[in-house]
Amino acid sequence: MIDCPKDRSVNVTYIEAPIETVWKTVATTLGSNAYLTDQALTSGDPEQPKIGDRFTLYYGDIINRAVVLHYEPYKLFVLSDAYESMAPDGTVDPFPVRTSYAFESYGQAFTKLTLEVQGYDSDTYGQWFRECLEMGWRRSLLNLKSVLELGMDLRNELFSYPRLGITNCTVNAEQCEETGVPEGRGNYLLTVFPNGPAERGGLAQGDVITAIDGKPVPDYRTYVRVVSGYYASKVPVTITYVRNGQEGEVVLDLTIDRMFTGLIEGTDAGQEEERKRRQRMASERSASGAIWKNLAGKDESQ
Structure with missing residues (x-):
C-alpha cells in the first residue's frame, strides 16, 4: 500500500496501451465490463459519460451506486461512490467514498493510471473498508493490465482465492x-x-x-x-x-463457497437470491441461540 493519510488509499499501475484505450475501458460503463464489473448500468451514454450521470456497478455480492463528479477526457475521471456490501445476514450498508482516476501518457505505448480513493471513515469499519478496497483495486488493476496487454480476463482467478x-x-x-x-x-x-x-x-x-x-x-x-x-x-x-x-x-x-468469496451472479436477481440465502441461514442460526454481532452492531462480509 502506498503510504498516505488514513482517509485515503492510492494504487498506481503502468499499462502498455494508448491512453485513449485505457480511458475508454476505465471511464465508461461499456469498458468497465471488460475487466471489472459483472454488469454496469448508466443513466447516460454507456460510451460517453458526462457529469451527473448515475452508474450502477455490480461486482458479485457488492453494488456500487456512483455519480460522475468530474469528466476531463484522457486526464481525470472522478466518481462519488456508495458501495453496498452484503452482510452474513443479508443486510446491506453503504460505504461512501470518492474515487479519482488520473491518466498520464508516456509516448504512444504506455499509460500511467493513478487511482485514489478518499473519504474513508476513521473508525474500525472505515479501516476495514480501506484495507479491503485497496487490495480489491490492486487485483482489479492487475486484471485491467492483463486484459489490455494480453487479452486475458483473469478476474475469477484473481478473486477466487x-x-x-x-x-x-x-x-x-x-x-x-x-x-x-x-x-x-x-x-x-x-x-x-x-x-x-x-x-x-x-x-x-x-x-x-x-x-x-x-x-x-x-x-x-x-x-x-x-x-x-x-x-x-x-x-x-x-x-x-x-x-x-x-x-x-x-x-x-x-x-471457495460463493458466500465467502462473494463471487455470485452480479445482477439484481443474483443479489436477491444470495440475500435470501443469507437471511435464511441467519434465521436458522438465531433460532439455535447462536447470534453473531460485530463491534458496531453492523455485519460486513469479505
Missing part, C-alpha cells in the same frame, strides 16, 4: 487494548460467518489471527497474500490465534 469465512482487519489501537495484541501484529476478527471454516474450527469474533501455517500475518494485506497462496489447493491450514491473551491453534479447511 480461498477464504476462512471471516471479516477481519489489522489490529488497531482499540483492539490492542481489548486483546493485548500490539497494533499491526495480527488480524482482528470482526465477524465470523455462520457455518464457515473459521466458525466450524471454533474461532469467534474478537479473536486475533497471528499466523497461517507458521507464516506471520501482521496486517490485512499480508493475510490476503498468504491465504491467496492456497489458490487451487485443498490442504488444511493451521491457524494460530490469540483469545483472552492466550495463544491457540486450530486446523481448518479453506473454502
Whole structure:
C-alpha cells in the first residue's frame, strides 16, 4: 500500500496501451465490463459519460451506486461512490467514498493510471473498508493490465482465492487494548460467518489471527497474500490465534463457497437470491441461540 493519510488509499499501475484505450475501458460503463464489473448500468451514454450521470456497478455480492463528479477526457475521471456490501445476514450498508482516476501518457505505448480513493471513515469499519478496497483495486488493476496487454480476463482467478469465512482487519489501537495484541501484529476478527471454516474450527469474533501455517500475518494485506497462496489447493491450514491473551491453534479447511468469496451472479436477481440465502441461514442460526454481532452492531462480509 502506498503510504498516505488514513482517509485515503492510492494504487498506481503502468499499462502498455494508448491512453485513449485505457480511458475508454476505465471511464465508461461499456469498458468497465471488460475487466471489472459483472454488469454496469448508466443513466447516460454507456460510451460517453458526462457529469451527473448515475452508474450502477455490480461486482458479485457488492453494488456500487456512483455519480460522475468530474469528466476531463484522457486526464481525470472522478466518481462519488456508495458501495453496498452484503452482510452474513443479508443486510446491506453503504460505504461512501470518492474515487479519482488520473491518466498520464508516456509516448504512444504506455499509460500511467493513478487511482485514489478518499473519504474513508476513521473508525474500525472505515479501516476495514480501506484495507479491503485497496487490495480489491490492486487485483482489479492487475486484471485491467492483463486484459489490455494480453487479452486475458483473469478476474475469477484473481478473486477466487480461498477464504476462512471471516471479516477481519489489522489490529488497531482499540483492539490492542481489548486483546493485548500490539497494533499491526495480527488480524482482528470482526465477524465470523455462520457455518464457515473459521466458525466450524471454533474461532469467534474478537479473536486475533497471528499466523497461517507458521507464516506471520501482521496486517490485512499480508493475510490476503498468504491465504491467496492456497489458490487451487485443498490442504488444511493451521491457524494460530490469540483469545483472552492466550495463544491457540486450530486446523481448518479453506473454502471457495460463493458466500465467502462473494463471487455470485452480479445482477439484481443474483443479489436477491444470495440475500435470501443469507437471511435464511441467519434465521436458522438465531433460532439455535447462536447470534453473531460485530463491534458496531453492523455485519460486513469479505
